[in-house]
Amino acid sequence: MSPAAVEGLDVPAMTAWLEGLGIGADGPISFERIGLGQSNLTFLATDAGGQRWVLRRPPLGKTLASAHDVAREHRILSALQGTDVPTPAVYGLCEDAAVSDVPVMVVEHVDGIVLDGRADAEALSQQQRHAAGLALVETLAKIHAVDLERTGLADLASHKPYGARQLRRWKGQWDQSKMRELPEIEDLTDRLVAADPGSSEITLVHGDGHLRNLILDPDSGGARAMLDWELCTLGDPIADIGTLLAYWPGPDDPQGAVFSVTTVPGFAGADELVAHYAEQTGRDVSAVPFWHALGVWKLAIILEGVRRRQSDDERNLSETGHHLPEAVDALVAHAHAILDRG
Structure with missing residues (x-):
């Protein structure tokens, strides 16, 4: 059964890209938008074995220049790996136009509590x-x-x-x-x-x-x-x-x-x-x-x-x-x- 379509992601292309990262992703992979954020969009990716990752991409439609720069966010998180700052592990940045029309970053899914409400x-x-x-x-x-x-x-x-x-x-x-x-x-x-x-x-x-x-x-x-x-x-x-x-x-x-x-x-x-x-x-x-x-x-x-x-x-x-x-x-x-x- 094919995973459901998700607004903002090309599910087959993104699945193939994640499988090629060497992080153990095993399709089919489902994607679900999560969080209350309304700037960069956040998605939970779950593979056939229940492994989970988090994806980030810019918002849909037109955005202001210099805003929502996922590649820059990827640079910052990558630089902070190994410091005292608690951050998720960074696994990759997709800038392949054949996979996504905008940059998409994938990071570790960190278990815990987020106080959304x-x-x-x-x-x-x-x-x-x-x-x-x-x-x-x-x-x-x-x-x-x-x-x-x-x-x-x-x-x-x-x-x-x-x-x-x-x-x-x-x-x-x-x-x-x-x-x-x-x-x-x-x-x-x-x-x-x-x-x-x-x-x-x-x-x-x-x-x-x-x-x-x-x-x-x-x-x-x-x-x-x-x-x-x-x-x-x-x-x-x-x-x-x-x-x-x-x-x-x-x-x-x-x-x-x-x-x-x-x-x-x-x-x-x-x-x-x-x-x-x-x-x-x-x-x-x-x-x-x-x-x-x-x-x-x-x-x-x-x-x-x-x-x-x-x-x-x-x-x-x-x-x-x-x-x-x-x-x-x-x-x-x-x-x-x-x-x-x-």
């Missing part, structure tokens, strides 16, 4: 939930400790001030992907430009460090693998803490389009996470409010881009369905409030 968190004990937050912080600290020269990642991106680079890049993303005019985000961009503290250090930065991108040990709550390296770059390490907080809402923060898992009792609070990072690394964390606001601003822009891709091609919908413009508006207002408090 409240039910996942509620299945854990409060002690495990608390450990999960600390494990995420510790994983980011390991990423920031990567030796750029030894891993060959020193030329991954510019070494110029990170805040200015991020503001310029993501403002451009907004201009290309926006579906309406939104003066509030233009005002927010101006405020962030004025508040930029500059950068005194350049490290590897994950760029998307939240709980949905971390596979956890079901017993200890510790980290087994960090996923989704698409936004990884070189920059200010405190930016990753800002991103973490952007996806770590408190009870009064906008949650519908972001991530409400961390409001389940037991997770560490934002202040504890920041303090734990400072303790782990010895870094100055006084600029966290700026990076937190910038992280929320980026999240609003990403969400608008997801809305654009969904509108252009509904094949990019995930289980969460369409996002509403009000969700973007709420994030922009939240970022303004963070700067007001900071």
Whole structure:
């Protein structure tokens, strides 16, 4: 019986390619889209013997230039093999147009827990939930400790001030992907430009460090693998803490389009996470409010881009369905409030 067709993959061609990698794949191979991500698409591949791998490809339809670069993601993950950073093993990158019209990366399937929703968190004990937050912080600290020269990642991106680079890049993303005019985000961009503290250090930065991108040990709550390296770059390490907080809402923060898992009792609070990072690394964390606001601003822009891709091609919908413009508006207002408090 032939495996079912899957949107975004040529199943016979991809099966043959996987069988030729020397990783023990034995057809027929079935492919299933997994995860809630709506940027690069993720698929679970399962062969006749029950072995599993994970595939990544860019989203369907038109994408913005420089975005969704799976070959770059493959380079980063390959460079991190053997470091202290928990990552899946990398098995290959397909750039053969006869197999796929876009690059496809295949990596190890790592068993564990991913906290995609409240039910996942509620299945854990409060002690495990608390450990999960600390494990995420510790994983980011390991990423920031990567030796750029030894891993060959020193030329991954510019070494110029990170805040200015991020503001310029993501403002451009907004201009290309926006579906309406939104003066509030233009005002927010101006405020962030004025508040930029500059950068005194350049490290590897994950760029998307939240709980949905971390596979956890079901017993200890510790980290087994960090996923989704698409936004990884070189920059200010405190930016990753800002991103973490952007996806770590408190009870009064906008949650519908972001991530409400961390409001389940037991997770560490934002202040504890920041303090734990400072303790782990010895870094100055006084600029966290700026990076937190910038992280929320980026999240609003990403969400608008997801809305654009969904509108252009509904094949990019995930289980969460369409996002509403009000969700973007709420994030922009939240970022303004963070700067007001900071």
